[in-house]
Amino acid sequence: MFSFGTQQFYEINCQAVKDGSVAFDLPKDVGQKWVRSYFGRNPILPLIFRFLNQGTARKNRDNWLRHAAHLKPVAIDNGIFLSAARPKLIVDMVRALLGRKSSVTFVPLLHDFMPLHDGATKRFRKIDRNFLADNRFLIEYASQILTNSRFTAKELGSFVEKGMLPKPSGPVDVVQLVHHCPDGTETSEISVPSEPYLLTVALNLGRKNIEVVLEALRLLKADGKPVPMLAIAGTYRKRLRRYASRPVFSDIQDRLIFIDNPNQTDLVKLYKQALALVMPSKLEGWGLPAGEALWCGTPAICSTAEALQEVCGELGLYFEPDDAPHLASTIHHLMTDHEFQIDLRNRIQNSKKTLRTWNMVAHETLQALKTSQ
Incomplete structure (x- = not known):
């Protein structure tokens, strides 16, 4: 374990757990705060950053010595x-x-x-x-x-x-x-929707592109087609909620459910009972939620971002990240063609050994x- 306060590494004890994982004996309440550097073109700002961060460095060291002084330096x-x-x-x-x-x-x-x-x-x-x-x-x-x-x-x-x-x-x-998504050990704290719902995990505006999902649901409503619930799981984001409350989305706002920071038990439950996960990102390095959805046996509707195709391969359903009509069509197909839905879920389940x-x-x-x- 590395301490930002002392700029040293320390030895941490660990032990095997019955489920095959490893539990680490990490100190609590250490309160280490990372200090940002400045790499811009202004020559004065690095000096200001260094001056302002002096107090943080001292607090990091004091907190470490107070709560983790028993650890052995390595x-x-x-x-x-x-x-x-x-x-x-x-x-x-x-x-x-x-x-x-x-x-x-x-x-x-x-x-x-x-x-x-x-x-x-x-x-x-x-x-x-x-x-x-x-x-x-x-x-x-x-x-x-x-x-x-x-x-x-x-x-x-x-x-x-x-x-x-x-x-x-x-x-x-x-x-x-x-792709592996382990079951949680925490007590469940939420109830999942009783009707078909789509799931998004850790989406936001911009690169994560939740805008296209909201637009697809709006198009379904405007066309008189059934609109699934949308469970939006992740960190509380005020700007996203303001965006979703715009008048243009007034007809689908009753279909939106925000689930803030679900624990692992609830996240797995959300994955397993969802109609599909939607991951519309314009860019990703890997795309963990898409892989976790497949692990839980749930279809993943993804943008054509290269990394997401690497994650899902032939098991994914794809659309161009700005093509809301195509996404709406895919959602409608999955909702109404039960034979297609069952076949896709069977293919995902039969492929689990390759994940x-x-x-x-x-x-x-x-x-x-x-x-x-």
Whole structure:
């Protein structure tokens, strides 16, 4: 475990659980707050950021010593350091290792490059300069790079060709993520709709493109066709709720159900009982909800984003991300053609043995590391 307060790694005990997972003895209430750097063109702002963050660094250290002082520091002097954390978090870890003259072989697992697409992450921002700087740093010091999909590997090559990212000095290997969706251990806290419903998970406006789903439902209503309920599961987003409450959607607002931060038990229940998951993203690095839906035996209606086709293959139903009429037609077909629906669910169930598990990810990761040595 890495402490941002002390800039050191610590040993964590773990034990096997009956369900085959591993439980880690993590300290509680440590309160470590990540400190953002500034990589813009203004030469004064980095100094201001450093000054303002001095208090945060002290609080991080004090909180760590108060709640985790019993942990044993670990000197990582050699071997392979593999991290699948977000780039901005890995940077501090690598800097700490470099500062201690560690000879460790550093391997990051990169998930996506969405913030490098114009306007893909923040309104009015062309690209995320902090994200760009973090990835440049990681690629420069990495001995090997893993990506979570063939699409992400392709994106890496594209941004290298454009000169935005440095050329990796070592191999780039693909280790696709999972479809596996484990059952939760928490007590259920919600009731699922009693009538057919579509499910979205972690969707938002913009790149995640929930706009097209709302428009498809509006078109169904306008055409006098049955409109399923839409369960919108994920983080509470005020801007999304304001968008959904627009007068243009007044005829379907009674079909919308917002489910804030469902626990794993409820998420699995939502997946299993849904008519289908809808994932309309314009860009994804992998598309975990689509894979989880298939694992639960539920159809996935996805945009033609390359990564989503990599996740779902022949089991997915696809539409162009801006084609609301096509999405509406697909929803209507799934709702009204019960033979088609049953056949699709049977194909998904019969293909479950081919879906990816975390065990596969672990073995392929180890194999990729061994091959490059």
